[in-house]
Amino acid sequence: MIANITILKSYLPSEAIIIAIVGYLVVFASLVLLFWFFSIIPKILYYKNRKGSKQYQGGRNEAPDHYLPGETVAAISMALHLHLSELHDEESGVLTIKKVSKTYSPWSSKIYAVRNQFNRK
Amino acid sequence: MIANITILKSYLPSEAIIIAIVGYLVVFASLVLLFWFFSIIPKILYYKNRKGSKQYQGGRNEAPDHYLPGETVAAISMALHLHLSELHDEESGVLTIKKVSKTYSPWSSKIYAVRNQFNRK
Amino acid sequence: MIANITILKSYLPSEAIIIAIVGYLVVFASLVLLFWFFSIIPKILYYKNRKGSKQYQGGRNEAPDHYLPGETVAAISMALHLHLSELHDEESGVLTIKKVSKTYSPWSSKIYAVRNQFNRK
Amino acid sequence: MKKFITVVSIILLLSIVRTVIFPSADRTLQASGDQEIEFVADDSGDDLLKTSINGLKQFFKFTGFRNATAGHIIMILVGILFIFLAIKYDYEPLLLIPIGAGIIMGNIPFFQEGGLNLQVGIYQEGSVMNYLYFGVMKGVYPPLIFLGIGAMTDFSSLISRPRLMLLGAAAQVGIFLTFLGALWLGFDLRESGAIGIIGGADGPTAIFLSSRIAEHLIGPIAIAAYSYMALVPVIQPPIMRLMTTKKERRIRMSPPRAVSQTEKILFPIVGLIVTTFISPSSLPLLGMLFFGNLLKESTRTKRLAETARTSMIDIVTILLGLTVGASTQADKFLTADSLIIFGLGALSFMVATAGGIVFAKVMNLFTPESRKLNPLIGAAGVSAVPDSARVVQNFGLKEDPTNHLLMHAMAPNVAGVIGSAVAAGILLSFLI
Amino acid sequence: MKKFITVVSIILLLSIVRTVIFPSADRTLQASGDQEIEFVADDSGDDLLKTSINGLKQFFKFTGFRNATAGHIIMILVGILFIFLAIKYDYEPLLLIPIGAGIIMGNIPFFQEGGLNLQVGIYQEGSVMNYLYFGVMKGVYPPLIFLGIGAMTDFSSLISRPRLMLLGAAAQVGIFLTFLGALWLGFDLRESGAIGIIGGADGPTAIFLSSRIAEHLIGPIAIAAYSYMALVPVIQPPIMRLMTTKKERRIRMSPPRAVSQTEKILFPIVGLIVTTFISPSSLPLLGMLFFGNLLKESTRTKRLAETARTSMIDIVTILLGLTVGASTQADKFLTADSLIIFGLGALSFMVATAGGIVFAKVMNLFTPESRKLNPLIGAAGVSAVPDSARVVQNFGLKEDPTNHLLMHAMAPNVAGVIGSAVAAGILLSFLI
């Protein structure tokens, strides 16, 4: 990196290099800060919950009862995902089905046209 | 009211007091006019209907057949309302149910994320 | 037409007549061009399809299997259309049904009001 | 009781605030000194009742009762008529109800003497209606409506029998003859072009063209276009009867062929390029129309097409209808010009209908018996989608209850939309 | 490996491009010469680390940490409080969450010394928030919200018993007394008018009026109006207890009559004409309200009504809430005026509640026993739809668990919306 910078420096104004370095550092800083917050927040919430009613926590988080190992769920989710990505999205899936059920004849598309266009403008 | 005004007058420009009085009167005037119109309109309509076919009126207004005493309906409506206000609104009710059926595992929210995000932008 | 133009000419600037003639010709030209394109395109596509896999064409166009004579479909579509136009559009049809099922009592409209207005603004 | 104490404490607090922050309370009087409230001239009279009456009088000056003219009342009645026709006879309610409400709103009389701008009227700078009218004046709403129309129109009837497109071209004769007629009646070239487009029987196109070349006529042109579009079931049948023989009206047409999805995808792309190369000025309208259709037919962007043909077009329709209606403010609208425009509009719809029918008959001269056209469908070439296609269907059924012309009429019907947009583009490039 | 080669080839290509197209690479240095990056003053020091630290310092100047003041922190906490109240207690969440988020966004501290415009703040020209705020400043959003409200409101409770409308008029006394109170506290006439409208208990109306006559107070007025609308369940019950006897609270009202669809269609048309003839300046609000209702009741334009009450109103609500929240930028918002406005706002809600109740009692004096009103429903006349009707219902149930007042309270509730819009129009015509 340093070597790189030395090479670049002959071509580049140093303010640019500083902008790049500072910029990259700050992007890190902001996500590190977020990381730090969200490492702490659950501890605080958990601490609060432990002190509060046990039931509350249960209400919030029924997971333990229905817990499924992550791998299983991942597999399920993948199956779901592949299924969904085949249909592009739920909505377009629905529309595709409609469309198929409508193209039973050379005329069908016009029925659709009529239905749509009678609401026109 | 007059006493009030006298006290205020030492502090307030009289145009302000007039604006207030005229303003309040006019608000009343406009709603009194509406009141007057909608006291008369049903009479005109009813008169017209009575002269017209009896059937027409029946078609418009099947209420007599299925009439329920107001108190009963109010009770029903209140039950409905309390039920609905618990769910915030129909829509959010639906979504809440969906959400519940989805949080069966620590992973579930991400399935949702995947489904949503694959349509992204 | 020519006679017409002669009569008009005494009243009209000739540029206007030219605009009208050229304009009308160009409207024709653009639709003739489209006509010409879409007379040719299916031939190209059909030629390509004939050279390609027969199955592809089948997949695209299941019509032959379920073919219905155009007259029949037209009749069906007309029935559909009359049915739909009676309901104005699908949506309003649905809403009409809802409305009917709601006007069973003098109070009913207010239940609706409550349900609607609790989401207000 | 707790609350009563709260009230009292708030009042006390506010009193303290007052004396601390504003030691001299005359800030009010000074500030109001330069405002133009003049009804306190007889403040010295000291009679509150009398001054109040003066105040009421002053107020009355601002009411609609005081500022109303016969024109306002006439226009409000017209607005009510539009709403009545839409509700009672279902004439294009999606347009006539917003326009009717707009006419009423645009003709509520308000005080505008001495150039006082209360920011109420659609022509007053800073009013809400004026901001919403911007989309009409700059021609932004019509292309957005075309986007939605494209996303809801199925062009397969056209694709399957492209020669029917020519009927959509033929009916545009109404545009050009009306253009000449308007000139002959004394309108200038640009005004005549905008008036001519009423014959295109297409509301957004008419608004778009007039916003570009005759802004001051947007109101009457738009109202005429939409009125006659709503009245198509009244205007067209007599012309159709006059121009066709009984035998012609009974001609049966063969069913169109199937159209593949590839052709449907190609149509908007080819259509966009071909029509706008010929008439680049039609780009805002035709570009959007075909873009919307591509969103629909691509099968990959269903959610965009869905939004374009529902919430997007609805929002624009509401705003367009309302502001076009409101633009009929009596003092600007009730002129001899508006009346003449209405007369010309009626004529142009009749001429366009006749033009389509005649051209269908001409085409039949060059067509073998088996592929003859029923000349009635030429009447659908005026556009006014889909009402004129419906008129053709119903008229055909009267002659022969088994002869369904609806599907055949849809082709010239949508071609008429393209045709009038091209015509608008040409007029624009000659007259801008 | 193939890709590695691609990378290398692209780099080579770019290098060639560089030497061919820009023979002298100093274009960069020249171009950047006139830019205002000053942290390279000690470039001569040549120590990259040192310069980097300078860069970091320069950067720090721009962060919120450096520019934050106590005001920013207070306002961010207020924003969080709004969000908390909305989520925890369900107080008008559709408004308080956008407003709360807006308050936070409007109070992120940014560098603006020396007039530098980073286009971040809502009051900085060219910023995105500034563009979105346009709809608030010009009063365009409130009428659009009224359009949606009209399209979702059922006025049949009003139509069936029109005399309940008067309660909606009576409660507007809060507006005019607050107007006088604000004047007395030293605000000028226009400011007082805008502050008074808080007593109308209607957010869009308050924003609309203040955008016209006291633009600099939009923030505090809107926040006060929405805050107290959310707090109606806290503010109203004590007043209701104070002003009514146990016997009055137990009065049962007879059920209203059925309303025909014709009446429902006539209501928006007649309502529009009557109210705006009296107060033409209310046209933007009441015109839109009744137009929306006509879309709903005409039964012919369901799709437009549906869009108006869903996506259209939602979009406007998001933008309105967000920008109204963001307009509370600490340095403009945290003033003594804002505090006084909040105090006056609380009072005006109480006065309005009392006004409605008292008037109901007065009406009872002239009413036969069988048609007596339960004075509690007068409290619903403040508007704050539908919360104050709910408060009445719950309060009534406490006295008599079988006496449902909700339906009766809806009538003054929606009449209150009309009443405060008329009041806003009158103030506008006097004070603009």
Add this chain to the structure above:
Amino acid sequence: MKKFITVVSIILLLSIVRTVIFPSADRTLQASGDQEIEFVADDSGDDLLKTSINGLKQFFKFTGFRNATAGHIIMILVGILFIFLAIKYDYEPLLLIPIGAGIIMGNIPFFQEGGLNLQVGIYQEGSVMNYLYFGVMKGVYPPLIFLGIGAMTDFSSLISRPRLMLLGAAAQVGIFLTFLGALWLGFDLRESGAIGIIGGADGPTAIFLSSRIAEHLIGPIAIAAYSYMALVPVIQPPIMRLMTTKKERRIRMSPPRAVSQTEKILFPIVGLIVTTFISPSSLPLLGMLFFGNLLKESTRTKRLAETARTSMIDIVTILLGLTVGASTQADKFLTADSLIIFGLGALSFMVATAGGIVFAKVMNLFTPESRKLNPLIGAAGVSAVPDSARVVQNFGLKEDPTNHLLMHAMAPNVAGVIGSAVAAGILLSFLI
């Protein structure tokens, strides 16, 4: 027959009107006298056919056929290619189809010699496209898109394992190296900043930043960003293969923990405050992103979130895609700069991918065996949500068909969006 009489009467009426109202019909000639229609120079020739041919010639001057250049044709073909790729291979169709259609519409050739403004082109004042392009030029559309993205994104993958956020930071190295590369190739500082942001792999962010600091490059930068986002499945896998060992690619990661609703609600609030305190200039993007997410997670504003992620984002996507596409008008777009920008864009995507992977490997050095990261998920840090997460998943499955990385990759994927928005903010505050 009745109608025939009507026609005749209308004509008669109009004739009378003409003679009464305009006694001298030369109003037309006068009015048209000052218009610039010059093709009647040889009117004296009196030969209508000849003059008509002149008219046709005049018309031809305006057609696309006459004004087309090679550039226009090339760009139209590019537009068709975009549409083809989107439909055939499903590459980001929601973007590529509007952009492709926009490219075609923006490159329909029109007459603009002598400064004549036909109001057709996107860069011509007063054209519809120009009005719609406003939202791009002023950077208004991108924040609205972020609002919708926030309302559809579930951040729980991030919340449950916050350290994965760092991968989203690491991949932004592409931005800063591309920035330096662009400078080195001769662009000035601002241009280089805008070009660098292509490496952020986030279309709205790229458009937002370039609209602020390099307006003239919006077109190529946006097209490059979206093109490479669509091509992520082609660009990333070779880099992923090159930078990882077989063993690394098979690392299995433990499932994340459950996330409570409270944490989900806190995330947008804390995220908004933290990131915009560090980089206030990112407020328009990140503020909207987190606000949208708050609407979603608050559970109280479902209807607003629903609208934000459906009709609102769809409308903005349509307008953004279309106008960004149309901004590629050949004479402004086909420059050496655009080519270089495309080259740099490709490089920056590769560098960003590598940066994410390398950083994941570095993190593994400091991580106990049980919590090791699969370095492939680093590649998802470039953002390009959700395509790059999908690429990671598919690539992982090739190595081990039971190792699902999708869920793990979502975390750096959404963190990458935040990271590039922060980077955009920093560049903005340095370069504005």
